Amino acid sequence: MKLKNNLDERQEMAMKKIESRGYWIAFIGLLAVMVVQFFIDETDMRAMAGEWTVFMIMCIYTLYATLKEGIWSRTVEPTTKSNVLYSLVAGVAVGVITLLVKLKDFPQYPMTCVMVGAAGFILTWIATFALLQLALVSYKKRIAKLEEEPEDEE
Amino acid sequence: MRNLKMKFRRIELDISQTDLAKQVGVTRQTIGLIEAGDFNPSIKLCNAICRALGVTLNDLFWEEEDTDEAEE
Numbered sequence: 001m002k003l004k005n006n007l008d009e010r011q012e013m014a015m016k017k018i019e020s021r022g023y024w025i026a027f028i029g030l031l032a033v034m035v036v037q038f039f040i041d042e043t044d045m046r047a048m049a050g051e052w053t054v055f056m057i058m059c060i061y062t063l064y065a066t067l068k069e070g071i072w073s074r075t076v077e078p079t080t081k082s083n084v085l086y087s088l089v090a091g092v093a094v095g096v097i098t099l100l101v102k103l104k105d106f107p108q109y110p111m112t113c114v115m116v117g118a119a120g121f122i123l124t125w126i127a128t129f130a131l132l133q134l135a136l137v138s139y140k141k142r143i144a145k146l147e148e149e150p151e152d153e154e
Numbered sequence: 155m156r157n158l159k160m161k162f163r164r165i166e167l168d169i170s171q172t173d174l175a176k177q178v179g180v181t182r183q184t185i186g187l188i189e190a191g192d193f194n195p196s197i198k199l200c201n202a203i204c205r206a207l208g209v210t211l212n213d214l215f216w217e218e219e220d221t222d223e224a225e226e
Binding site: 070146147148149150 | 170171172181182183186
């Protein structure tokens with residue numbers, strides 16, 4: 001059943017902007033909450049299970065919907081070079097957070113903490129890069145299909 | 155409603171959807187959706203399409219009232 005839309009065109013556009021901001025507030029908020037929970041107790045995975053599930057649903061839906069529409073990003077070029085850069089950023093973020101959490105828990109073993117942080121950095125970098133490349137291949141296939149010229153019927 | 159006026163004008167000029175899309179700076183899919191009536195372009199994009207096809211906004215996007223009524 002389709003509900004009647006009471007908004008005019010301008011209100012509809014304004015509503016879409018509001019919903020978009022709401023999405024990003026939820027996205028950043030959930031990520032921030034998970035990072036804070038990770039700082040408090042990184043072993044208690046059950047505490048952040050709910051946030052993680054909602055966050056992953058948002059990520060998977062966004063990835064699926066944008067790839068289906070043949071959309072990559074407003075500002076980032078769909079290239080391997082940018083994938084290397086952005087996976088590096090993700091790797092550094094995870095590496096630094098892991099290092100800080102480990103230093104908080106085990107200040108007497110700084111070198112071990114650095115090694116664990118470095119492992120977190122490398123694993124995240126590789127995994128993020130692999131996922132981004134996979135998405136890039138899917139995107140290129142999809143955009144090639146969408147941009148195929150249809151035969152003009154008379 | 156399908157924009158057949160736009161489609162016929164494009165075919166008349168022997169321009170593909172891809173070429174028109176490049177000229178106005180959008181994707182081919184967007185041109186396809188406008189012609190299919192599944193996407194309402196902004197006035198800015200309508201203007202760019204009209205310029206590329208050498209016609210006015212009236213020629214491509216004006217709908218006669220009786221046509222509207224018949225549609226309804």
